[in-house]
Amino acid sequence: MITKSVLHNGIRVISETMPHSHSVSIGIWITNGSRNDQIDINGASHFIEHLLFKGTPTRNALDIAREIDSVGGVLNAFTCREYVCYYAKVLDEALPKAVELLADIFLNSLFDQADIEKERKVVFQEIWMLKDNPDSYIHDLFCQNLWKSHPLGMSIIGTEETVGRISRETLLDFRNKRFCAEDIIIAVAGNVVHDDLMVLLEKLFSDVTPGAYAKNESTPAYKKQINLNNKDLEQVHLCLGTKALPQNSPKRYVGYIINTILGGGISSRLFQEVREKRGLAYSVYSYILSHSDAGTFVVYAGTKKEQLFEVIEVILQLMKKMKSEPVTSAEMLFSIDHLKGNLLLSLESTDNRMTKLAKNEIYFDRQISIPEIVAGLERVTTNDIIDLCNELFQDRFLTLELMGKLDDLSIKPSSISL
Structure with a gap:
């Protein structure tokens, strides 16, 4: 059974109950991705995705890793052109812990300057790794040239130049403007009770700012x-x-x-x-x-x-x-x-x-x-x-x-x- 509800601030919650499943997967989806990066800070959405695993006031990066490992779960994220997803997959009994952990990193990440500089180097490595794999890199180049001069053509992970210039202030401003309630979807599937989930989410996400980010809606052109x-x-x-x-x-x-x-x-x-x-x-x-x-x-x-x-x-x-x-x-x-x-x-x-x-x-x-x-x-x-x-x-x-x-x-x- 699929059920949809909306938190008081506009966050959409959709769950599918699978009573015979032992696991539950939960994802926090932001409905804007790399196509909504500004050209001069292309890669910001992806950079923030990395930084949300580096620490909060109550957990450092190792605490976050150990907490999900302690229940045999998976905690990860991915950035695409039109959305970013932060997700966890755990046994059904560990869902409350996974929800609280996801909420903490999503809402309370510190964006410590030292972590930003270390993770900037990691993103550079990711960029270089992509360029060293031609059977992957060719697809990225294809999209960049197919949709040249349009936001869809920007690289999801950015370039060395754009990632290199992104400051902490820019990242915080970017996060605060993009993580608005009407742009957030929380999707859950597995052995979950929707009403219990709503109680938990309303408590954890009640302070998220209402509203939505104004997206770039221009349509790309094609040429031979x-x-x-x-x-x-x-x-x-x-x-x-x-x-x-x-x-x-x-x-x-x-x-x-x-x-x-x-x-x-x-x-x-x-x-x-x-x-x-x-x-x-x-x-x-x-x-x-x-x-x-x-x-x-x-x-x-x-x-x-x-x-x-x-x-x-x-x-x-x-x-x-x-x-x-x-x-x-x-x-x-x-x-x-x-x-x-x-x-x-x-x-x-x-x-x-x-x-x-x-x-x-x-x-x-x-x-x-x-x-x-x-x-x-x-x-x-x-x-x-x-x-x-x-x-x-x-x-x-x-x-x-x-x-x-x-x-x-x-x-x-x-x-x-x-």
């Missing part, structure tokens, strides 16, 4: 482009992407099936053609990255430089085929069953259910049931797929991001076409 990143690597890594749907689009189920057929698994067209039939890549796949007002459909592959143009051509040809030739009924049924299976399996864990509660609230302002999702998938027709592919797979939306030994590579936007 190719970006080369010269790096001494054995492979050339590529992301080839186009426009996709926002999170709440009525056509989103069509997009899910397109992605599944084209590159969503080892039986997909991309994997079978690029890897199994031609042996051109070890890793090749597609994915959809969707936000509240924009999205992108991306194909990734890593290959030898000598095979690069063949890989790009195969990807483009498979995308073109989706625009003109109906998929088979067998592919449709397979994709729907694949998506249903993935969804149902993911909901066996309380942390995934907690995440689903929060994301549904953020993007739909309501809970989307499993039967509604299944019905949405089963309504998709082959003509729906062709129509959406023609809407999204267009030359004017194409971005190609390349990374590797590219000194003598010559490739122009006119050479890639859908």
Whole structure:
């Protein structure tokens, strides 16, 4: 059973009771992320995420770690473009302790100057680690260039320059302006009693300032482009992407099936053609990255430089085929069953259910049931797929991001076409 309540100051609380579960997952979600960082302090949301684990007036960093370890739990956080989540997963009997611990670090973190300087170095290490992993870094660069000059294009973790200039005063001001009640969702899933939870949360979060932060709601534009990143690597890594749907689009189920057929698994067209039939890549796949007002459909592959143009051509040809030739009924049924299976399996864990509660609230302002999702998938027709592919797979939306030994590579936007 899913229940939603609102604390007196506007904080939304959503819980799903799973009486046969031994665990409970709780997440405090802030509905603004890196896209709401100012350009000159890009990375501030992520930096604050790190600092909330460094100490409060009653706990130091080791106390925080020991307290969650003492109950065999998990305490962590993550920052995305449109939200930040601080979460814990514990046995149901330890929920009150986890809630109090989360509330303490969320509301009372000290932002000690010495901790800020140490954690700044840690964030620098994270930035350098990302740059040392080309199969991860290529995706970050792709988004930066796809949405260049728009907040969605800013790196989630920031840059050395921007993180290096963020002061304690800036961080405190940032936290105080962003941690407003109407921008907070507390999502809980597991063996939990909603009324008992509300009593606990009302006591701990009653002093959170009411109101909401004014968000950047400008919509990004797309343009055809190719970006080369010269790096001494054995492979050339590529992301080839186009426009996709926002999170709440009525056509989103069509997009899910397109992605599944084209590159969503080892039986997909991309994997079978690029890897199994031609042996051109070890890793090749597609994915959809969707936000509240924009999205992108991306194909990734890593290959030898000598095979690069063949890989790009195969990807483009498979995308073109989706625009003109109906998929088979067998592919449709397979994709729907694949998506249903993935969804149902993911909901066996309380942390995934907690995440689903929060994301549904953020993007739909309501809970989307499993039967509604299944019905949405089963309504998709082959003509729906062709129509959406023609809407999204267009030359004017194409971005190609390349990374590797590219000194003598010559490739122009006119050479890639859908």
